[in-house]
Amino acid sequence: MRPFEDATAIRERVLAGETSVESLIARTLERIARIDPEVGAFRAVFADRSLARAAQLDRSLRNGARPGPLFGLPLALKSNMCLEGTPADCGSRILAGWHAPYTATFVQRAIDAGAVPIGTTHMDEFAMGSSGENSSFGVPRNPWDVARTCGGSSSGAAAAVASGMVPLALGSDTGGSVRQPAALCGISGMKPSYGRVSRLGLVAFASSLDQVSPLARSARDLERVLGAIGGVDPRDATSLPGPFPPPESRRDLAGLVLGLPAPFFPEGLDPEVQARVDEAVCLLEDLGAEVRPVALPALAHALATYYVIATAEASSNLARYAGVGFGGRAEGDGTLAGMMSTTRSRGFGDEVKRRILLGTYVLSSGYYDAWYGRASRVRAALADEFAHAFSAVDLLAGPTSPTPAFRLGERAHDPLAMYRSDILTVPASLAGLPAASIPCGLARVGGAALPVGLQLLGPRGADERVLGVARLFQEHTTHHLAEPPLAGDEAQA
Amino acid sequence: MKPPVPPPTRSAERAAPFEAVLGLEVHCQLATRTKLFCACPNEFGAPPNTNVCPVCTAQPGSLPVLNEAALALGVRAALALGARVAPRSRFDRKNYFYCDLPKGFQTSQYAFPLSSGGGLALASGRTIRLRRIHLEEDAGKATHDRGPRTLVDLNRAGVPLIEIVSEPDLFSSAEAVEYLESLKEILQYAGVSECDMEKGSLRCDVNVSVRRPGEPLRTKVELKNLNSFRNAALAIEHEIERQVGLYVQGGPVVQETRLFDVATEKTRSMRSKEDEHDYRYFPEPDLPVAIVGEELLAREGARVPALPAARRARYRAEFGLSEQDARVLTSARALADYFERAAGLADKKSVANWVANDLLSLLAERRRPAQAIEELGLDPARLAELVLLVCSGALGTSAAREVLRAMVDTGKSAAALVGEKGLGQVSDVETIEGWCRTALKGKESVVAQVLAGKEKAIGALVGPVMKASGGRANPKVVQETLLRLMKDERGS
Numbered sequence: 001m002r003p004f005e006d007a008t009a010i011r012e013r014v015l016a017g018e019t020s021v022e023s024l025i026a027r028t029l030e031r032i033a034r035i036d037p038e039v040g041a042f043r044a045v046f047a048d049r050s051l052a053r054a055a056q057l058d059r060s061l062r063n064g065a066r067p068g069p070l071f072g073l074p075l076a077l078k079s080n081m082c083l084e085g086t087p088a089d090c091g092s093r094i095l096a097g098w099h100a101p102y103t104a105t106f107v108q109r110a111i112d113a114g115a116v117p118i119g120t121t122h123m124d125e126f127a128m129g130s131s132g133e134n135s136s137f138g139v140p141r142n143p144w145d146v147a148r149t150c151g152g153s154s155s156g157a158a159a160a161v162a163s164g165m166v167p168l169a170l171g172s173d174t175g176g177s178v179r180q181p182a183a184l185c186g187i188s189g190m191k192p193s194y195g196r197v198s199r200l201g202l203v204a205f206a207s208s209l210d211q212v213s214p215l216a217r218s219a220r221d222l223e224r225v226l227g228a229i230g231g232v233d234p235r236d237a238t239s240l241p242g243p244f245p246p247p248e249s250r251r252d253l254a255g256l257v258l259g260l261p262a263p264f265f266p267e268g269l270d271p272e273v274q275a276r277v278d279e280a281v282c283l284l285e286d287l288g289a290e291v292r293p294v295a296l297p298a299l300a301h302a303l304a305t306y307y308v309i310a311t312a313e314a315s316s317n318l319a320r321y322a323g324v325g326f327g328g329r330a331e332g333d334g335t336l337a338g339m340m341s342t343t344r345s346r347g348f349g350d351e352v353k354r355r356i357l358l359g360t361y362v363l364s365s366g367y368y369d370a371w372y373g374r375a376s377r378v379r380a381a382l383a384d385e386f387a388h389a390f391s392a393v394d395l396l397a398g399p400t401s402p403t404p405a406f407r408l409g410e411r412a413h414d415p416l417a418m419y420r421s422d423i424l425t426v427p428a429s430l431a432g433l434p435a436a437s438i439p440c441g442l443a444r445v446g447g448a449a450l451p452v453g454l455q456l457l458g459p460r461g462a463d464e465r466v467l468g469v470a471r472l473f474q475e476h477t478t479h480h481l482a483e484p485p486l487a488g489d490e491a492q493a
Numbered sequence: 494m495k496p497p498v499p500p501p502t503r504s505a506e507r508a509a510p511f512e513a514v515l516g517l518e519v520h521c522q523l524a525t526r527t528k529l530f531c532a533c534p535n536e537f538g539a540p541p542n543t544n545v546c547p548v549c550t551a552q553p554g555s556l557p558v559l560n561e562a563a564l565a566l567g568v569r570a571a572l573a574l575g576a577r578v579a580p581r582s583r584f585d586r587k588n589y590f591y592c593d594l595p596k597g598f599q600t601s602q603y604a605f606p607l608s609s610g611g612g613l614a615l616a617s618g619r620t621i622r623l624r625r626i627h628l629e630e631d632a633g634k635a636t637h638d639r640g641p642r643t644l645v646d647l648n649r650a651g652v653p654l655i656e657i658v659s660e661p662d663l664f665s666s667a668e669a670v671e672y673l674e675s676l677k678e679i680l681q682y683a684g685v686s687e688c689d690m691e692k693g694s695l696r697c698d699v700n701v702s703v704r705r706p707g708e709p710l711r712t713k714v715e716l717k718n719l720n721s722f723r724n725a726a727l728a729i730e731h732e733i734e735r736q737v738g739l740y741v742q743g744g745p746v747v748q749e750t751r752l753f754d755v756a757t758e759k760t761r762s763m764r765s766k767e768d769e770h771d772y773r774y775f776p777e778p779d780l781p782v783a784i785v786g787e788e789l790l791a792r793e794g795a796r797v798p799a800l801p802a803a804r805r806a807r808y809r810a811e812f813g814l815s816e817q818d819a820r821v822l823t824s825a826r827a828l829a830d831y832f833e834r835a836a837g838l839a840d841k842k843s844v845a846n847w848v849a850n851d852l853l854s855l856l857a858e859r860r861r862p863a864q865a866i867e868e869l870g871l872d873p874a875r876l877a878e879l880v881l882l883v884c885s886g887a888l889g890t891s892a893a894r895e896v897l898r899a900m901v902d903t904g905k906s907a908a909a910l911v912g913e914k915g916l917g918q919v920s921d922v923e924t925i926e927g928w929c930r931t932a933l934k935g936k937e938s939v940v941a942q943v944l945a946g947k948e949k950a951i952g953a954l955v956g957p958v959m960k961a962s963g964g965r966a967n968p969k970v971v972q973e974t975l976l977r978l979m980k981d982e983r984g985s
Contacts, residue, residue, distance in 0.1 A: 100552075101547055199554075200555070201555075202554055204554065206778075234558065235556060236558075237559065238778070313778055316773070319596065319597020320596050337590075340590055363588070363775055364771055368775075
């Protein structure tokens with residue numbers, strides 16, 4: 001078995017008896033031990049727990065149990081996901097040592113489908129960041145060039161999959177936190193429609209935007225994971241009714257209208273990114289799609305709107321970290337208020353503080369209408385604009401990130417440059433649309449070859465359409481099979 | 494509805510020409526089985542931090558799910574108070590930091606409340622208008638006076654509340670108390686809440702301002718920590734005096750929140766307007782809009798019972814009861830329902846007496862309140878049976894009391910007990926005549942007094958007859974028989 005096989009292929013080998021789950025997990029743990037010092041994807045590895053789980057799965061298979069869709073597959077979690085009894089510190093000092101007292105619905109569903117949670121991965125603190133550099137505990141390096149970022153905030157999740165340590169990882173995507181790292185690391189990632197996957201047990205950043213989103217080495221794997229973890233959850237009042245839609249299988253794209261929104265191809269878009277995306281669109285056209293330009297003028301306001309709404313919700317969601325019931329506590333001056341403010345001052349990193357302050361400001365009396373109120377109205381207009389566009393086209397396409405992976409440190413001290421990394425991913429988040437990023441080739445940057453991501457957006461609820469086209473694209477391309485040059489691999493070879 | 498014209502208040506009379514204007518905000522815990530957003534028990538008095546879960550302790554990643562039963566009780570309360578229920582209401586987040594608020598925000602309906610309008614009539618006939626009713630969650634409880642550390646109990650966190658906000662239509666502490674009592678009665682009748690101030694299931698804040706008649710409203714002060722009707726009245730009185738005093742001295746009244754201090758029976762400043770929190774309300778993204786459909790409205794409407802004021806009016810007008818008896822009988826819905834069931838089967842006034850006097854005494858002996866009437870295990874039909882026996886003359890009143898007690902103790906019927914104890918009233922003239930003849934022996938002086946017109950003296954003869962009969966002789970027949978025998982004697 002090769003480390004870069006996708007989950008579907010690995011599962012088939014397990015079911016064919018070529019390997020036991022236990023030996024698969026043992027080899028996964030070995031590879032993490034060898035590769036991760038170079039990549040830095042993992043925050044914690046559940047070695048004993050996952051080996052025990054693997055043995056249990058092997059027994060169940062011998063006893064004739066029906067293997068689930070994720071049977072035996074190692075699965076990396078982001079550090080903002082709850083698995084009872086394991087740490088979920090969200091990359092933040094303020095939650096260091098906090099162990100989840102319950103298991104998230106989507107984690108439980110993955111386990112029920114046979115997955116083996118193998119560990120947690122590094123992330124920007126509370127999922128706020130686009131490079132992984134806002135973590136309190138470790139910054140993952142891009143397997144394609146370890147001097148570069150993996151993107152963020154699901155940085156470790158993307159790095160773990162891209163470096164062949166695990167076939168599957170779960171990330172969370174609020175404004176692009178799965179799609180952008182997937183693009184920058186050369187793997188597949190999908191933010192489903194808002195509400196498709198229960199958020200219960202995903203530590204909230206911005207509740208109206210957060211979605212649990214898988215990362216994998218193929219679109220068919222994304223489909224496999226979403227089918228297992230998606231669907232209505234009575235414990236998440238915002239979850240969409242019904243199960244995750246069944247896969248859509250296509251032999252070509254005849255009859256499909258593909259829209260190219262002008263704002264997705266702005267001036268200043270990296271020419272290599274532009275070229276790879278153009279090539280991908282040509283291929284989709286060759287497969288039968290009719291390509292049309294689409295005007296989405298409200299997209300010009302998407303980034304500003306996103307940063308108002310996301311920070312507003314974050315300022316409220318993060319109020320609970322005040323040293324009272326759980327998490328870290330600093331005594332301060334001995335008063336209750338002093339304890340709370342000292343705990344927060346010391347526990348949160350700079351970017352989290354910046355966003356809490358922004359969010360507090362946009363909700364303040366006297367400023368609410370001008371900021372939060374207006375942003376909510378623009379958000380509604382943007383959703384309307386998308387809905388209107390989807391009356392004429394079936395799918396939208398564009399790049400996922402305006403540039404390939406940037407150097408670590410390059411944007412770390414320029415918050416606005418960092419925020420602009422999300423400019424092509426926040427629109428789908430604001431409108432709750434399903435959006436996938438799949439590899440569409442490599443960009444030559446200096447001496448390095450860096451992955452480029454193609455983003456596909458569908459109407460809200462049409463997750464199966466996005467996945468179906470992504471899968472067809474991968475049936476006709478090999479971009480998703482490209483392997484990064486890793487020192488650890490060379491050492492072994 | 495136009496704002497009513499205020500009658501003069503006691504305070505205003507003392508310090509004319511100022512009048513007081515009061516508006517009340519009442520928080521009332523809903524009598525649901527579970528909390529507003531999680532499945533933890535909604536229960537008073539459990540050991541600290543035992544009725545808690547990831548949701549009500551705000552563990553990271555937890556999400557609220559609206560308890561439909563709380564929405565239904567809120568709707569019922571609104572309908573009982575004549576309010577217009579909004580087909581769509583929305584939860585917002587009210588953000589502030591305090592150790593008893595685990596999420597750092599309270600989830601509360603702010604911009605789009607459950608209902609608007611409605612009102613409540615005072616005895617004077619004046620209606621106090623309601624502004625709105627909204628659903629929200631309770632906070633936990635912080636205790637600061639047990640050692641150097643603050644202790645937090647989250648059992649109460651997430652308990653469902655409705656807040657009932659009145660218009661500033663009240664003009665005295667007496668009116669405020671009447672309003673509160675009436676509100677409490679209605680909510681209890683409708684099964685919305687226990688409304689027990691001691692357990693904190695009913696709490697109230699009062700907005701107080703004073704003005705000269707005809708003026709627009711002046712600066713208001715909010716009074717908090719009013720944990721009994723008596724304290725509410727005292728705090729209002731004190732606050733009216735304080736404000737009038739300030740105006741009379743030419744000073745301004747500062748907009749602020751004041752706490753009632755139970756020890757001094759005075760209010761003291763808690764925070765001024767400048768220190769008010771900026772709650773940064775915004776729509777709760779974790780909850781969809783709450784929808785109240787026709788079905789829910791109809792179902793909850795059907796669950797609003799006849800309210801106490803209407804029942805009292807009916808008891809007076811149709812049953813001929815006194816205001817006093819009507820009040821006693823409607824003091825709890827279970828008691829009134831019980832009374833009505835029995836009253837349909839026997840003389841209503843007699844049933845009223847038996848319920849209001851005898852049954853309530855039996856409850857009092859057991860230290861149980863009026864709403865526990867069912868605990869006596871006495872079917873209203875059986876009480877009616879007893880009342881019928883008394884009214885027909887088959888059973889004397891004091892014997893009936895004994896029977897009633899035995900009915901409650903043994904669960905047997907009145908007829909069975911009367912037979913068993915031989916308590917049936919004796920009206921047979923021959924039997925009574927025998928007892929009377931014995932009693933008359935050697936009582937010539939008494940007979941003379943009676944015959945001389947001093948009819949009350951007959952009591953000295955009736956007593957021994959009743960005693961001889963074991964209390965069972967029909968007193969009316971005894972009296973008639975004694976008189977007849979005396980007259981016969983003289984005639985002979």
